[in-house]
Amino acid sequence: MEIAQTSSLNPAVPSDVQRWLVEKIAHRLKVSEAQIDMEKYLDEFGLDSTEALVLSGELEKWTGTELESTAIWYYPTISTLSQYVAERVTQAAS
Amino acid sequence: MSVHARVPQAPPPGLRRTPVLQPLRAAVPSGAVEVGHVYLIHPGALPSSAYTSGLVQEFEPSVGVSVLDLASLPDYWGALDGHRPARLEDLVEQLWSELRTHQEAQPCRFTLVGWSFGGVIGFELSRRARSLSGFRGLVLLDSVAPIRKYKQRDDALDRKMLMRWFVMYLSARRGKVIPERLPFGPRADDELLAHVLKHAVASGALAEDTPIEGMHKLHQAFLAGLLRNNQLSGAYRPAPLDIPAVLIKARRSLVPLGRHMGWKELLRPAPLRVSCPGDHYTLLTNRTASRTVAEAARDMWREPKKAAPAEALGGTLREANRLP
Numbered sequence: 001m002e003i004a005q006t007s008s009l010n011p012a013v014p015s016d017v018q019r020w021l022v023e024k025i026a027h028r029l030k031v032s033e034a035q036i037d038m039e040k041y042l043d044e045f046g047l048d049s050t051e052a053l054v055l056s057g058e059l060e061k062w063t064g065t066e067l068e069s070t071a072i073w074y075y076p077t078i079s080t081l082s083q084y085v086a087e088r089v090t091q092a093a094s
Numbered sequence: 095m096s097v098h099a100r101v102p103q104a105p106p107p108g109l110r111r112t113p114v115l116q117p118l119r120a121a122v123p124s125g126a127v128e129v130g131h132v133y134l135i136h137p138g139a140l141p142s143s144a145y146t147s148g149l150v151q152e153f154e155p156s157v158g159v160s161v162l163d164l165a166s167l168p169d170y171w172g173a174l175d176g177h178r179p180a181r182l183e184d185l186v187e188q189l190w191s192e193l194r195t196h197q198e199a200q201p202c203r204f205t206l207v208g209w210s211f212g213g214v215i216g217f218e219l220s221r222r223a224r225s226l227s228g229f230r231g232l233v234l235l236d237s238v239a240p241i242r243k244y245k246q247r248d249d250a251l252d253r254k255m256l257m258r259w260f261v262m263y264l265s266a267r268r269g270k271v272i273p274e275r276l277p278f279g280p281r282a283d284d285e286l287l288a289h290v291l292k293h294a295v296a297s298g299a300l301a302e303d304t305p306i307e308g309m310h311k312l313h314q315a316f317l318a319g320l321l322r323n324n325q326l327s328g329a330y331r332p333a334p335l336d337i338p339a340v341l342i343k344a345r346r347s348l349v350p351l352g353r354h355m356g357w358k359e360l361l362r363p364a365p366l367r368v369s370c371p372g373d374h375y376t377l378l379t380n381r382t383a384s385r386t387v388a389e390a391a392r393d394m395w396r397e398p399k400k401a402a403p404a405e406a407l408g409g410t411l412r413e414a415n416r417l418p
Binding site (some may be wrong): 028036048050054055057058060061062063068069070073074 | 141171172175264267269302303304305307308309310311312314315318319
């Protein structure tokens with residue numbers, strides 16, 4: 001799946017945030033999306049803290065919501081991070 | 095960017111926690127005697143694995159090496175961005191609990207080693223650790239003493255200086271050399287970051303498609319950690335200590351400071367000083383620095399802990415890399 005298709009995703013929907021993250025991480029690691037386990041800790045993907053922070057910056061731009069540096073530490077899996085980000089986007093909009 | 099996300103007040107339940115005290119090598123075999131132990135007080139910024147490829151290799155198998163990782167303390171993380179202020183002494187108490195438990199289980203001679211802000215933590219931890227019979231001394235790695243003269247408010251820190259530190263950090267973090275020279279004259283952070291990104295990509299430190307937003311986040315996180323440590327040090331009012339200590343300075347430290355980086359005011363006797371190649375961040379992986387730390391620890395274990403450094407630490411360190 002092309003990264004360009006993430007423009008159709010809704011950052012207020014957890015499953016869409018998950019999809020965005022899976023695509024980005026698969027692209028960064030040069031693996032297929034099927035290999036990305038959403039319950040795995042981000043550092044277990046071989047994504048070091050530098051790469052995780054770069055990803056966090058891209059996520060902020062996409063969602064329009066600033067994420068604290070601690071967010072990735074407190075929500076270190078795609079599954080939990082997606083839920084958190086979607087909640088924040090929803091709260092910001094309401 | 096439209097809205098600031100709420101900072102979680104506490105880690106979510108079930109979050110995997112990295113142990114605060116992490117052995118960096120296999121335990122000494124059962125029946126064998128551990129001749130000494132080195133506790134590395136790590137303040138984050140660089141991964142603690144930096145010690146594994148460097149410092150750990152300089153010790154024989156009968157020496158235990160562990161990391162006391164500040165980054166494993168929720169209070170240390172929570173203090174980022176100033177949302178959950180912490181006290182340095184409270185962080186030290188948590189490390190002290192780990193250290194004391196470890197020593198009670200397997201008492202032996204030990205040395206504390208603290209890099210950067212970890213040295214400040216190590217100093218306060220030494221205040222408690224000296225109550226243990228195994229405590230032999232403190233090694234400071236390019237650490238600035240938390241004395242009034244060297245304390246600065248966050249808003250007094252020079253932005254370009256911070257940007258140069260960021261470049262130095264990123265270079266060491268990624269194992270590449272990114273030129274530290276920045277565009278001349280006053281520049282906005284955005285422009286400086288775009289400049290750094292260009293050179294970071296050119297050096298291979300960052301991927302070609304790294305967006306500027308990613309660079310912003312890296313820089314923001316770096317500053318958040320630095321300012322947190324600045325605030326923790328700023329509020330700390332240390333009393334002097336009488337312990338053996340060695341100060342290892344990087345030849346390219348972050349700022350030019352006095353010969354003892356302020357530690358002469360807090361340590362009695364004054365620490366023995368050694369200069370090592372590299373900068374503040376590459377010091378952790380520099381072979382000369384690693385050997386020097388190992389030699390300092392061995393010297394401390396050989397001599398009575400209450401001896402003055404000139405006698406306690408032997409001739410090896412004084413002959414090598416003598417500072418003016």
